[in-house]
Amino acid sequence: MTALEAIFQRRCYRGKYKPVPVPREHLKIILEAGLAAPSGCNLQTTSLIAVDDPALLNQLQALSHSPAVKTAPALLFVLTRRVIAYEDKCFAVQDYAAAIENMLLALTELGYRSCWYEGHVTGPNRLGYRMAQLLSVPDEYELVCMLPVGVAEDAVPAPEKKPFEKRACFNGFSL
Amino acid sequence: MTALEAIFQRRCYRGKYKPVPVPREHLKIILEAGLAAPSGCNLQTTSLIAVDDPALLNQLQALSHSPAVKTAPALLFVLTRRVIAYEDKCFAVQDYAAAIENMLLALTELGYRSCWYEGHVTGPNRLGYRMAQLLSVPDEYELVCMLPVGVAEDAVPAPEKKPFEKRACFNGFSL
Numbered sequence: 001m002t003a004l005e006a007i008f009q010r011r012c013y014r015g016k017y018k019p020v021p022v023p024r025e026h027l028k029i030i031l032e033a034g035l036a037a038p039s040g041c042n043l044q045t046t047s048l049i050a051v052d053d054p055a056l057l058n059q060l061q062a063l064s065h066s067p068a069v070k071t072a073p074a075l076l077f078v079l080t081r082r083v084i085a086y087e088d089k090c091f092a093v094q095d096y097a098a099a100i101e102n103m104l105l106a107l108t109e110l111g112y113r114s115c116w117y118e119g120h121v122t123g124p125n126r127l128g129y130r131m132a133q134l135l136s137v138p139d140e141y142e143l144v145c146m147l148p149v150g151v152a153e154d155a156v157p158a159p160e161k162k163p164f165e166k167r168a169c170f171n172g173f174s175l
Numbered sequence: 176m177t178a179l180e181a182i183f184q185r186r187c188y189r190g191k192y193k194p195v196p197v198p199r200e201h202l203k204i205i206l207e208a209g210l211a212a213p214s215g216c217n218l219q220t221t222s223l224i225a226v227d228d229p230a231l232l233n234q235l236q237a238l239s240h241s242p243a244v245k246t247a248p249a250l251l252f253v254l255t256r257r258v259i260a261y262e263d264k265c266f267a268v269q270d271y272a273a274a275i276e277n278m279l280l281a282l283t284e285l286g287y288r289s290c291w292y293e294g295h296v297t298g299p300n301r302l303g304y305r306m307a308q309l310l311s312v313p314d315e316y317e318l319v320c321m322l323p324v325g326v327a328e329d330a331v332p333a334p335e336k337k338p339f340e341k342r343a344c345f346n347g348f349s350l
């Protein structure tokens with residue numbers, strides 16, 4: 001699968017996963033893809049945890065009502081440190097978003113599906129905080145995103161998108 | 176080039192570009208790749224402008240001292256609208272960062288190099304604001320990033336990165 005094919009075939013999948021394990025070597029490649037993303041001033045503010053241990057998975061899955069999270073054979077967690085990179089600027093969000101996109105493309109190429117769970121994790125019910133406790137994440141790291149990984153049980157529809165001409169233009173603003 | 180190859184071969188390039196044009200069809204593919212990125216609640220907060228018109232390029236390049244920007248045969252600009260997506264959350268930064276990473280991978284596959292110019296653009300000298308004026312960008316859009324695109328004149332060294340074990344782990348935090 002070319003990079004462009006992965007970019008255009010990536011989807012957000014919120015359904016159930018097949019009970020097919022994700023081999024550890026695939027998880028490692030996905031994590032490496034995430035770490036290969038650029039970061040502001042090369043500060044590498046993003047760290048990652050993959051979970052495939054069944055007992056730990058069960059504990060984490062018990063905290064969520066999402067069919068995707070509950071049935072995923074592996075979960076990836078994205079941690080950040082919100083440090084200043086340049087003058088008064090922190091690029092931690094940009095850094096982890098680029099890392100997440102890399103992981104989504106890598107897992108698409110490997111035949112898996114996922115979904116970017118961020119609002120669900122950092123919302124008022126503090127799901128991310130409770131998951132971070134189960135994962136023994138120290139206070140200086142913030143758990144900001146969870147990515148289930150697995151083979152989708154159902155078809156994955158494409159989202160409705162605005163047409164190209166409403167979002168992109170050449171040689172000056174004309175949207 | 177597979178998605179994983181593009182992910183691992185992408186580099187930040189700050190040197191000069193060869194005087195080789197980037198065909199309009201390549202620019203369009205790169206923009207489409209950016210727009211294919213996910214966005215929080217599918218709000219599609221990211222918009223894009225590509226510039227390949229020589230007169231407009233000259234005006235924009237006159238505002239920067241970067242050898243990459245000054246010699247690039249095309250410049251891409253990333254615009255955002257910081258709207259609330261979910262409860263009190265705005266995912267505009269995540270949205271445009273994922274779009275930028277997609278574009279960086281797409282242009283890598285097409286044989287080009289780029290660099291994520293964000294701090295340079297949104298810094299205190301208001302370069303992004305002045306570029307947005309040249310591009311007739313309305314006030315409700317914020318210009319947050321510029322990506323030069325072209326064929327690199329020089330070799331592109333890999334950045335120094337922390338080892339995998341310092342940034343990623345399995346089944347609990349152990350960094």
